[in-house]
Amino acid sequence: MSLHAQLSPQAQARLAAQQRMSTITSLIIALLLMVLVGLILWIIAMNLPSKNIPQLVSYNGTPESEENLKQKKVQTKIERKPAAPSASMSKVIAANTSSPTAIPIPEIDVPDPSTDFGDGNDFGDGWGDGDGSGAGGGFGNIPTAMKKRCSKADRLQRLTSNGGTEKCEDAVVASLRWLKEKQNKDGSWTNRSVPMTGLALLAYLGHCETAGSEEFGDTVLAAITFLVDKSMKNNGKLADDFKAKSWCYEHAIAVYALAEAYTLCVKSFGENINQLEDAVMASGQFLINSQHSNGGWAYSYVEEGGHTDTSIVGWQLQALKACKYTGLDFANLRNCVKKGLDYMETKQAPSGAFGYSSPSIREDGTTLAAVGALCFQIWESSANRQARKAVKFMHENMKLDWNTKHSDLYGHYYAAQAMINNGGKEWEKYNELFRDQVLNNQNKDGSYKSVQAGHGLNGGGGFSEHYRSCLATLMLESYYRFLPGTGQKN
Structure with a gap:
């Protein structure tokens, strides 16, 4: 007899049915799991960030005047973060080939800079070798002389402690908004595009507006891009008509603006504006290499013969100071500046005024006295003998009346800086002279009324209106744009 029980036919049928059901259930579960995994992978793939490969920009190595180059609209879309002037960064990519194309600005994020001040050393008066960089992040990387421009609280403190008012700050912002509305599509201003773009950019930077600024970032970036493009197309040379x-x-005004843009945007706030460094190096070195044999700079940058004067030299020495703030390695910078100051010294009259191409003064002498004073202050110190003599002459002779011939804003652009650098009774008198004249002659739209002085400053609209508005804005920014060049650290 068998010890194993045998299933009945009915039981065997039920067992087979259960096995089929288990197999079908397993297949359904496996299929559902496959669908679920596929769905998860699809969701992950859809949320992965896509990489935008920037187009390559080609620059022509020959001067722009030799061929007509089409300039497409500069794209300046940047993600804004309102916490600080530099909330994002942008990129300009270039190569030395002959096909001119538009400059794409890819959208790139950078971390918000800290608003803590670092322990950086000042740029230094005289021939100090420091570049003004701090060790900390954010404002700590700004040269000490520039720090007070980058905080509204600091700007107002500088204004109120030096005879300014909140109206000065309001006037600056109104002017910057007016300039924003007047900018050309290619990032420039007026038909004198290179120098007027340089002056406008300096006005924005004087208020610490960078490519990452919330309200003016697109404007600043477009201006920088325009000048970088000009420099790269012309082997470092910057002008509308060579x-x-x-x-x-x-050239000097544009170098000044590009170098200061590098110091604030790239060096201080970490905004990656590619090719800006290359443009600053090429254009700044060209300026150094083009110095005249007599220590000045000449029309057309000829190095022998030609005409040199103190007005030309004033812009070159300002541009070179901005180049030194960058911390970049310019060949022969120190010797170049020394020769420039030696040249200026030969043009100073016994009265303290500076002549144009000799010690003989022109008109009332105050405009070029201001040029000379500022040059010696920024490269030596406010205690420099030549600077003090020039300030004394200005203190005794300078006038400003918007409705008379005593309205040369070119001279007062220099004077406002030189006088606040000097401080004391000379600054107190000058502040009373210039502050309300500038404030009371601003139009409701932020621009400035025409003056009676010539020099391209009188007349309505276009170049003249832009020129005097930039100079007036820079004059009002003198309260905080740079700390006085006397060794003062606050």
């Missing part, structure tokens, strides 16, 4: 002898002014 056949015009006075392009030495245009």
Whole structure:
């Protein structure tokens, strides 16, 4: 007899049915799991960030005047973060080939800078070797002389402690908004695009507006991009027309603006504006290499013969000071500046005024006295003998009346800086002279009324209106744009 029980036919049928059901259930579960895994992978894939590969920009190595180059609209879309002037960064990519194309600005994020001040050393008066960099992040990387421009509280403190008012700050912002509305599509201003873009950019930077600024970032970035593009297309040279002898002014103003943009945007706030460093190096080194044999700079940048004067030299020495703040390695910078100051010293009259191309003064002498004073202050100190003599002359002779010939804002652009650098009774008198004249002659739209002085400053609209508005804005920014060049650290 068998010890194993045998299933009945009915039981065997039920067992087979259960096995089929288990197999079907397993298949359904496996299929559902596969669908679920596929769905999860699809969701992950859809949320992965896509990489935008920036287009390559080509620059022509020949001067722009030799061929007509089409300039497409500069794209300046940057993600804004309102915490600080530099909330984002942008990129300009270039190569030395002959196909001119538009400059794409890819959207790139950078971390918000800290608002803590670092322990950086001042740039230094005289021939100090420091570059003004701090060790900390955020404002700590700004050269000490520039720090007070980058906080509204600091700007107001500088204003109120030096005879300014909140109206000065309001006037600056109104002017910057007016400039924003007047900017050309390619990032420039007026038909004198290089120098007027340089002056406008300096006005924005004087208020610590960088490419990452919330309200003015697009404007600043477009201006920088325009000047970088000009520099790269022309082997470092910056001008609208290289056949015009006075392009030495245009080049120096633009170098000043680009170098200061590098110091604030790139060095201080970490905004990655590629090719800006290359443009600053090329254009700044060209300026150094183009110094005249007599220590000045000449029309058309000729190095022998030609005409040199203190007005030309004033812009070159300002531009070189901005180059030194960058901390970049410019060949022969120190010797170049020394020769420039030696040249200026030969043009100073016994009265303290500076002449144009000799010690003989022109008109009332105050405009070029202001040029000379500022040059010696920024490279030596406010206690420098030549600077003190020039300030004394200005203190005794300078006038400002918007409705008379005593309205040369070119001279007062220099004077406002030189007088606050000097301080004391000279600054107190000058502050009373210039502050309300500037405030009371601003139009409701933020621009400035025409003056009676010539020099391209009178007249309505276009170049003249832009020129005097930039100079007036820079004058009002003198309260905080740079700390006095006397060794003062606060």
